[in-house]
Amino acid sequence: MSRNYPDAKEAYTVPRIRKMKGKGSLAAITCYDASFARIIEETSIQLVLVGDSAANVIYGLDSTLPIGIDEMAMHTRAVAAGLSKALLVADMPFLSYQPSAEVAITNAGKLLQAGAKAVKVEGGGSHIRAIIGKLVEVGIPVMGHLGLTPQSVHRFGGYKLQGRSEQDAEHIFEEAKLLEEAGCFSIVLEKVPAELAKGITETLSVPTIGIGAGPHCDGQILVLYDLLGLDSEFRPRFVRRYAELAEEIKEALNRYTEDVKEGRFPSEEESF
Numbered sequence: 401m402s403r404n405y406p407d408a409k410e411a412y413t414v415p416r417i418r419k420m421k422g423k424g425s426l427a428a429i430t431c432y433d434a435s436f437a438r439i440i441e442e443t444s445i446q447l448v449l450v451g452d453s454a455a456n457v458i459y460g461l462d463s464t465l466p467i468g469i470d471e472m473a474m475h476t477r478a479v480a481a482g483l484s485k486a487l488l489v490a491d492m493p494f495l496s497y498q499p500s501a502e503v504a505i506t507n508a509g510k511l512l513q514a515g516a517k518a519v520k521v522e523g524g525g526s527h528i529r530a531i532i533g534k535l536v537e538v539g540i541p542v543m544g545h546l547g548l549t550p551q552s553v554h555r556f557g558g559y560k561l562q563g564r565s566e567q568d569a570e571h572i573f574e575e576a577k578l579l580e581e582a583g584c585f586s587i588v589l590e591k592v593p594a595e596l597a598k599g600i601t602e603t604l605s606v607p608t609i610g611i612g613a614g615p616h617c618d619g620q621i622l623v624l625y626d627l628l629g630l631d632s633e634f635r636p637r638f639v640r641r642y643a644e645l646a647e648e649i650k651e652a653l654n655r656y657t658e659d660v661k662e663g664r665f666p667s668e669e670e671s672f
């Protein structure tokens with residue numbers, strides 16, 4: 401037992417996040433580096449996900465499939481260096497858990513050793529549920545992820561709304577119940593109709609965290625760079641921008657360039 405485990409009054413632990421069920425107040429965000437993690441640490445965000453969306457927003461790729469466990473572990477280590485209050489969850493990337501429970505345990509272990517307190521896996525079929533069961537059995541908390549699961553983008557044929565037909569909605573609903581049974585401490589619902597997310601949220605006893613899943617989930621998550629407006633072009637309907645940082649950054653860099661050109665930077669006070 402460690403004396404250094406974060407005080408549960410201060411830190412958002414897995415049990416504390418579970419207790420946020422039904423309150424509708426869980427605010428989660430993705431993060432990929434220590435600089436942003438240090439900023440998040442100074443806010444009231446309760447859960448931080450090192451998302452495999454790093455593949456998109458950090459590496460500029462058009463899917464999450466190419467990012468591997470070593471990159472995810474490095475990003476997790478960086479975020480952990482700046483964070484102590486929010487619960488740190490790390491995404492298990494494509495093929496880091498699907499092959500077998502042994503592979504999943506080894507790779508989840510790498511993320512926990514890098515500082516994550518829990519891992520997230522996508523999907524709710526019987527194969528994935530068995531793997532989740534094994535992870536939970538060895539003491540690794542698991543967050544589920546249903547609806548639009550980006551690692552299955554090629555099966556879906558794009559980043560489309562899921563659970564549109566009654567049959568698909570029922571399938572997602574059933575899988576959500578089974579993921580809870582398998583031991584997930586919370587479940588992300590991505591890009592599903594609000595009514596489906598509402599039904600799942602009302603049925604489960606673990607918190608649901610929505611992204612493009614309407615207002616009825618127990619919590620919400622957004623990709624940090626989307627919320628901050630770091631990509632002027634990317635404006636999906638479910639993202640609310642709370643800042644326009646791309647514009648601010650461009651303006652700052654243009655002012656800096658002008659100052660250098662005009663000899664205004666550095667000044668005498670900024671020189672040795």
Ligand code: KIV
Nearest residue numbers: 430451452453588611
């Ligand atoms: O990778 C990610 O950023 C995610 C969130 C969108 C939930 O899985």
